[in-house]
Amino acid sequence: MGKVTGFKEFERQDESYTPVKDRVQHYKEFTVPLSEAEVTKQGSRCMDCGIPFCHSGCPLGNLIPDFNHMVHQGEWQKASWLLHSTNNFPEFTGRLCPAPCEKSCVLGIIEDPISIENIEKNIVERAFKEGWIKPQPPKTRTGKSVAVVGSGPAGLATAQQLNRAGHTVTVFERDDEVGGLLRYGIPNFKLEKEVIDRRVAILKAEGITFKTNVNVGVNYEVEKLHEFDAVVLCGGATKRRSLPTPGIDADGVVQAMDFLTQQTKVLFGKEVKDQVMATDKDVIVIGGGDTGSDCIGTSNRHGAKSVTNFEIMPKPPGHRSPSTPWPYWPLQLKTSSSHEEGVERNWLINTKEFVTDKNGKLTALKTVNVEWKMVPGERPQLIEIEGTEKTWPCDLALLALGFTGPEATIAEQLGIETDARSNYKAEYGKYQTNIPNIFTAGDMRRGQSLIVWAISEGREAARQVDIFLMGKSDLPTKDASGDLVAL
Structure with a gap:
């Protein structure tokens, strides 16, 4: 794979x-994209390691050394085919993926790992540019109908796979546009929405029906789902976490998703009443994950007076921690592009x-430093550290605390069983709820997770639905090792 000495000759x-x-x-x-010649060099760094641990790091089982090799050889169309054979939406x-594949790359033991994520992006963008990605409607229809609830990455992957199996698929989305959190939860500066629209146009041309502004269980009766032969619930984990803190209801304490959603809607000319703005404000973002980072980037674009970020956990080390050795996902400090734009x-x-103040408007936050006591x-x-109390001026506090589970x-x-964390209960690999013809996948089943897991679960759930409807399936799957066993 790649150039035999490529990893010695070329730096990441x-x-x-x-x-x-x-x-x-x-x-x-x-x-700023790399040149084609440079991307080719990056593909050449793949070191023919014998056992590609990047496969185990990727929930999709992407054929990473294979498409790296195709890029190395200049076979971009073959690289696109290989990439799309396991990933509907590269x-x-x-x-957006944090690239667990790169963290388990064998080369990463001694040097910088292969730039797998960027190679993936270059492959798919080249494929769209060259017109290689075209609608693939099924040649025949099975006469079976499937409802997919939710149009995030799990729902979209489920829908495309089931449609390719010949079933008639309808996707219900409660927002006014397709995409789930991809649409309104991810800022445009990380994912321009034309990228979503481009792919959705392909899905529509393949025969999938999308119905927006349909909130199942609210303005669409759940009984209507029984009109379908099977249902796949991919509504995500959208129940937002809050804080049991005095003053949490103050004017100026805002959930991160409300803040981000409003900005994206305004950007596309949609009406938003009383948009929350960070302009000329002292902003404090509570929560150190990706959503917190997105709030930092958006606040800076609003022209915030200051942006501060709070995280209750310890600062991670700058390099891989001994507690998370290769090839595991590392405990390691992440500095995003939004952090680089300005934040304390x-x-x-x-x-x-x-x-x-007397009108209930936020003016400050009181904090205390803490430490974590570990008892085997x-x-x-x-543990709160005495004498570390501090008051911070604050006009806008953004709660980027993640999600507690699905609504x-x-x-x-429908009478679907849930687990102790409120996730819709369905066995991994089976995806079938306690109601035989109703399945669930993605964050709604596993809880808040990664986009790559959502796509993986959507693909796997589609195969199980196809087996349920037809008794067998030709859709691809992975075996217990994560290797692809059907194409």
């Missing part, structure tokens, strides 16, 4: 970014109170 190169002062003036993607993962980051800090066999204990509406109305 990643996309660069346009200058901060320029990119914070707009909401477009701001990466244009999404190539932009703070770890081991807990918000004790949201301070308001017990849950970690959060219960559909489960309650």
